[in-house]
Amino acid sequence: MAETLLGALDRFAVDDGAALLVALDFDGTLAPLVDDPTASRMTPAARDAVDALGATAAERVRLAFVSGRDLEDLALRAAPPVGSYLVGSHGAQTGHATPDGLEAVPLELTAEEHETLTALRAALDEAVSGREGAWVQHKPSAAVLHTRLAGPQDTGAAVEAADAAAARLGLEAMHGKDVVEIAVLHTSKGEALERLRDVVGHDVGTDRVRVLYAGDDTTDEKAFAVLEAGDLALKVGDGDTLAPHRVAGADDVAAVLDRLRASFAAR
Numbered sequence: 001m002a003e004t005l006l007g008a009l010d011r012f013a014v015d016d017g018a019a020l021l022v023a024l025d026f027d028g029t030l031a032p033l034v035d036d037p038t039a040s041r042m043t044p045a046a047r048d049a050v051d052a053l054g055a056t057a058a059e060r061v062r063l064a065f066v067s068g069r070d071l072e073d074l075a076l077r078a079a080p081p082v083g084s085y086l087v088g089s090h091g092a093q094t095g096h097a098t099p100d101g102l103e104a105v106p107l108e109l110t111a112e113e114h115e116t117l118t119a120l121r122a123a124l125d126e127a128v129s130g131r132e133g134a135w136v137q138h139k140p141s142a143a144v145l146h147t148r149l150a151g152p153q154d155t156g157a158a159v160e161a162a163d164a165a166a167a168r169l170g171l172e173a174m175h176g177k178d179v180v181e182i183a184v185l186h187t188s189k190g191e192a193l194e195r196l197r198d199v200v201g202h203d204v205g206t207d208r209v210r211v212l213y214a215g216d217d218t219t220d221e222k223a224f225a226v227l228e229a230g231d232l233a234l235k236v237g238d239g240d241t242l243a244p245h246r247v248a249g250a251d252d253v254a255a256v257l258d259r260l261r262a263s264f265a266a267r
Contacts, residue, residue, distance in 0.1 A: 004244075004245065005234075005245045005247070005256070006259070008232050008244075008245060009232070009256065009259050009260060009263070010263065011230075012210060012212055012230075012231075012232045012260075013260055013263035013264060017060075017206070017208065018060070018206065018208040018209060018210050018230075019060045019061070019062065019200050019201060019204040019206050019208065019209045019210070020060060020061045020062070020209070020210050020211075020212070021061075021062050021064060021196060021197060021200045021209055021210070021211045021212070022053065022061065022062070022063050022064070022212045022257070022260065023063075023064040023065075023066050023193060023196060023211060023212065023213045023214075023223070024050075024063075024064070024065055024066065024213075024214050024215075024253070025065075025066055025067060025189075025213075025214060025215035025216060025217070025220055025236075026040075026065055026067040026069060026074060026077060026078055027040055027067065027068075027069070027216075027217075028177065028215075028216035028217055028236060028237060029214050029215055029216050029220075029236045029250065029253055030042045030043070030046040030050065030078070030250050030253060031043070031046070031077070031250060032249065032250055033177065035148055035149055037069075037137075037146075040077055041077070042078070042250065043249075043250040043251055043254065045250070045251045045254035045255075046250045046251065046253060046254045046257075048254070049253075049254035049255075049257035049258050049261070050063075050078075050080075050081065050254075050257065051081060052257075052258070052261055053081075053257050053258075053260065053261045053264075054080070054081020054082070054083065054084060055081065056261055056264060056265055058264045059204075060204050060206075061264055062083070062084075062085065062200045062203070062204070063080070063081060063083070063084045063085070064084060064085035064086070064087065064196055065078045065080055065084060065085070065086050065087065066087040066091075066189055066192055066193065066196075066213075066215075066223065067086075067087065067088055067090075068088075068089065068090050068144075068174075068176065068179075068181060068217075068219060069088055069089070070088050070089060070093065070139050070140065071086060071087075071088030071089065071093035071094070071095050071102070071104055072088075072102065072104070073088070074086055074088045075095065075097070075101075075102040080097040081097065082097050082098060082099050083096075083097060084096070084097040085097075085196060085199065085200075086102070087189075087192045087196065089139055089140070089141060089142055089183065089187065090174065090181065090183065090187045090188060090189055090192065090219060091187035091188060091189060091191050091192030091195075092107060092139075092140070092141045092142065092183060092185045092187045093105070093107055093140065093141075094192075094195075107140050107141060109140075109141060109184065109185075113141070113184045113185070116169055116171070116184045117141065117142075117143070117184045119169060120142075120143050120165060120166075120169055120171065120182055120184065121136070121138055121143045123161070123162075123165035123168075123169075124136045124143045124145055124161075124162055124165060124182070126161070127145065127157075127158045127161035127162050127165065128145065128158055131150060131154035131157060131158050132149075132150065132151070132154060133147070133148075133149035133150030133151065133154060134146065134147050134149075134150040134154055134155065134158045135149075139183075141183050141184055141185045142181055142182060142183035142184065142185075143181075143182055144179055144180070144181045144182075145158055145159065145162045145179060145180040145181075145182075146178065146179055147159065147178050147179070147180075148177075148178035148179075155178075159175075159180055162180045162182065163180070165182070166182045169182075171183065171184065172186065174188075174219055175218060176217045176218055176219050177216075177217050177218070181219075188219070188222040188223075189215070189219055189220060189222050189223040190222035190223050190225055190226040191222075191226075192223075193211065193213060193223045193226055193227075194226050196211075197209045197211055210230045210231055210232075211227060211228075211231045211232070212231065212232040212234065212260070213227060213231070213232070213233055213234065214234040214235075214236055214253055214256070215234075215235070215236065216235070216236035216237045216239075218239070220235075221241065221242055224241065224242040224243050225242055232245065233245065234246070234247060234253070234256065235247075236248075236249065236250070236252070236253060237249065
């Protein structure tokens, strides 16, 4: 960790009465990116750091996982400490980790949204037909084109078809690393993070909430964009970013969490 990041972490953790929200993306941030999403796991260092932070977080500290994954899948992969907030599908799904497991907020679509989702799924299924390595993931309110295993020509054609389907249906296509996600609900990690800030403030009983957000993908830039003075944005890996601080990978994120835990323990 660079000295400037160490200083930022110490300033973030200072005990001045504000609540602190530590919000983390999953894939590419706590877990290295892999070809098979079902094989994604936190690195051992990240797993230990998350569990330790969850066990020792102070009264005014909250932990959250913010992901493009379906909420139940995120809960399964992240195995969040009890008390953690979970945000799935870029904000369309929300939940809370309880001693009895995931407590999810029900997701309800209108009849029109259901009809649009059906058309979207059919269009993306057609987009990958005959294109080796490209496949479609169906979510409760979205469809996702995956191209990590596809060749350049098939990737380009599938992405072009997905973008065209989104435009035809009046939807936004969110481009990430080897994925294009199209949702029938307007969501973003930025909007989700703003809601989380409000939820934490209400739970803790304060209107002062500082946020640390760590993420690796282009979709995480929307979360970085809503951060305020006193917050901390941490980019994981390469690529252009709004975040003023950067680390290389999941084990470096683990070191950040360990540093925060030590600061919280000393409060």
